Amino acid sequence: MTTIVIIDTLLLLLVTATAIAIIEVRSLYASAMLTSVYSLLMALVWVNMHSMDVAFTEAAVGGGISTILLIGTLVHLPREEKKLKKRLHAPAAITCALAGAALIYGTLDMPNFGDPMAPIHHYRVPEMMSQTVGFINQTKGKQPAPEGFDPYAYRTFNGAVQGIPKDPTDTAWRETSIIAQRGIMVPQVLTPGHEPHHEAGHHLHPPDDFNGHIPNSVTSLLAGYRGYDTMFETTVIFTAGVSLIMLLRRPRREGEAQKSAPMTDQVILRVVTKMSIPFILLFGLYVITHGELGPGGGFQGGVVLACGFILFALVFGRPALYRVLPPRVTDVLTGVGVLIYSGTGAACLFFGGKFLDYSALNAASPGEGEALGMTLVEYGVGITVSMVMLTIFNQLAEEQSK
Amino acid sequence: MFDVQANLPVLIVTIPLIGGILTILTGRGWKPWAWATLLTGTIFYLTLRLIVAVWASKTGIVSYELGNWPRQWGIEYRVDALNSFILCIVAGVGFLTTIYAKCSVEKEVPADRHNFFYAVWVLALCGLLGITITGDAFNVYVLLEISSLTVYALVAMGKDTHRGALTASLRYLILGSVGASFILLGIGYLMMITGTLNMQDMHDRLHSVPGILQSKTVLVAFAFLVVGLGIKMAMFPLHMWLPRAYTYAPSAVSALLSATATKVGVYMTFRFLFTIFGVGFSFMTMPTTWVLALCASAGIIVTGVTALRQTNLKRMLAYSSVGQLGYIILGFSLANVNGVAGSVAHILNHALMKGGMFMALGAVFYRMNRVDLRSVRGLGRRMPFTMAAFVLGGLGLVGFPLTAGFISKWYLVQGCLDRPHMWPLAGVVLVGSLLAVVYTWRVVEAAYFQEPDPGAPPVTEAPTLMLVPMWILIGASVYFGIDATGTSKITVTAAKALLGGS
Amino acid sequence: MAWNEIVCTIFLALGCVVTLTGSVGLVRMPDFYARLHTAGKTDSLAQLLILFGLVFVTPGPVDEIGGWLIRVKLLMVGMILIIAAPTATHAITKAAHLSGLKPWTKTDPGGEPK
């Protein structure tokens, strides 16, 4: 029993209790608030499992935005769900029991929780992580490798450093490597000429690469190896925003004033909001920019930015927000973010690389190109996420003021 | 500039992505439509080039590694005979439906949001094309969500015609999300046990590491993937979302959905069952053939009978779509060359016929404001081209010789007879055709042998902009029925690749 | 145990005790306002104590900018909490008051529907 498992068990008990309460409680407001609690507990679970980025996203998205959206919707819906005749829905319970039993049956052959020998830890991902790393000092930029460090070596379990065999077909080294032994994701460097598990004709990304620029490997995976997924993830958000505009926006009539009651009598709220909004926005930008170094990135930062604007709209009224950010501007900005992302990808094409091959952006220093591309992409994500979240809130709120 | 030929696969997906976003800026009036037509036309042209490139390549596979990451680590686009064919169908039908959409959308969608509508429309195509082209399991999930979200929104846009569109869309959203989550879960189980996300790599791992294929994890992953995919492709007992969604969506959306969305679902099933798990596991180890063939046969019969009882013609066609999907599922569940080839051919043929028929109904709606059996009375004389297209499409559904439906049904029956003890399924195919005869005849009777309603508005033929794409689709379905050599070559090659190649 | 760890432990323990009293109050108090009263105050204090305790065990040498970066961040989180938590409590209480919730008194125990 490790600490992680003990804390995990306690947290998951709480989470399960909350989940049952969410389903069973009749008041929809209570249900929405419990959803927020649930998300925050989930964020704790994920911190406990060392998944900082996911925890951050869950706290911002699940605990923050989702709850705001739910409450915003509930304002013009009945407060409680209808009283059900039967407490237990038997067909549903049986279906769930069967599906659950099947899923549990499937877990019986899985590697143990936290088992470093699980295939996922030592098959592809270590290679991914080890492919590229440079010697970078956060403050001073690129540094030469230290004395006696063999960049083409791997570390064995007992800490000894050995060279990778020159014969590409010899993969035995992986058995003794620290990767295979303990599933450790240690950044390593492969020789450009030595490409295990790799067809001929590929050029590897240069060894002087982004893992050094971007210590947060979640970000480097998100924007690098799986950058294409992330582009579409941003598009999903964009689609949601456009769909909401399409479904909820009313045709604007001339001279129709936007009705929204600013909280004029709430002096404390107004003062505190005025004080804190600049900091919230600053924090959002910080999170977007800092995503390469630590937990955070475009999504989390974008959501924080959106929360700043939403707070403004809540306290000072939406007309005030529309004066700062007219709907036309937010509409355009939602698209601009995705365009920055896909435009970066397309720019790589124009510079002679493949789509989203950021290293093509800077011919002199491919690593710098990678870092540049990822930064651009993160900003694109941030813009789209913040503006779409704001648009979604605006659309739901516009409904309510009618 | 860059090399278009080398970057074809990625352009097919990113052009609609970027173009779809720019659609918002195109303003009002005819401009969003023109822009969307231009985009979809470009994509169709590119898919044609891609199909040529695939057939010209030695291996029959065009692979594109996004971001230049080696395919096992990054995301790979992998185009072979099968998915270049499906891409072509999706892009082609998408192009024609976009042309068709102008009149229908002007009538059914408020004018101030046409730019948003076409943006979502093009993004839906982008999602569908992306699913079809990718060789990465998780990428499938992300693009699946794009196509699903856009389709929910498009279906809900029928709300100004009938409020049922809203509930249809929400029901689809909930069922679709559950289905997508099952797919995500299945991918997760597979990733846990194989350690990779690339489909080809997964297949190699499953078949090279001893003990994996027999593990309970893979078994459960398979079951959940089949259920999830079954929801997405509207396999018979999981089809509950489909009839309502098709009935209440705007006419153009119904045409697009019936021709592309479920077809892409079937394609995903091909990829998961044949490419990842392999024929041996999917159809020999697991009782998939029996389960799927049973579902498909039940679907063909039950939906055929249900379609008979519908007065709303769109709903009738929707039920007929579930039945026709039954044929497609029946075909590949046989896991022999004729069956799979029939299945692939029916994907094309059904897309052409059903797309054309939904377009015809859209034209009826455009003129008559409703599409029940009563409203088509006497239309055979008033809207001769529209009704003729509908009837030709109906003949295709029946499987009448000289229509494309005949070809695919021929393959299907052959496939049934090739498998021992499967001949009753050939009977099911024939019974389904008979049912199709009956429900098509009801329309023929109303359109050609009954007098128009006294209260019906005097109408004229539909606008040319609706007739042309409709007739291109129907004409193509007849053409492929008469000259089937080209399609047969493609479908049989694709079937052989699916069955033997991987 | 180094001195900083001892200081940290004391702060953390204090924070936990304060949170616990708040939680007990939340259960024991008779009505909405009193509950929010206990919860709001103790939470703010407890969170501050815990954050302050953590400042002492932050890894990284004292003379380097890296360590101080985290310490300053922790203190800034504390600052935000000082402002945000009471405001939130205030907003909730005011909302309850405006929507007509009467406070509990000994003579009129019907403040909150049980």
Next chain:
Amino acid sequence: MTASVLGIYNYWIYVLLMMIGLYGVIAKPNLIKQAIALGLFQTGIFLYYISMAVIDGGTAPVWTTIQDGAQKFEGPYDNPLPHVLILTAIVVSVSVLAVALALIINIKRRYGTIEADEIDEIDQADRLAEYAAGQAFDAADEAEAEAQPAIRAAAAAAAHAGHAHPGSHV
């Protein structure tokens, strides 16, 4: 691949969460509840993915900062790949929630209720009205339309109830 209960029970909790969500989706007629339950269902899957990434004794996959040019290898690090995938999935789930809420608002406006069973009844009535309209016209045709204005009026009324007027959303 021998698994002990202690080793894999962590996965069971995700199954529990998922099934609580699925139960809510199926059993609750309230649409908001369904949307929330769908979220729970999805978080269950997220939990599974993140559990998959854990390595005994691992830390967050952020490479330790480099000091004085010497790279400090500190590990083991957890597997970052599932984290990346789940970041994507979380964003997808909030998008789905937003679209669902928009639909629910529209449904409330057009149906006046957000309970699935009541909506089904209304839909059923809609369809019956549509069907009756068709039948009534058939009857009217057979018995000569002019002779039976009552049926025609009823059919017209039914058709009117069945079809909301285009563009008449409030």
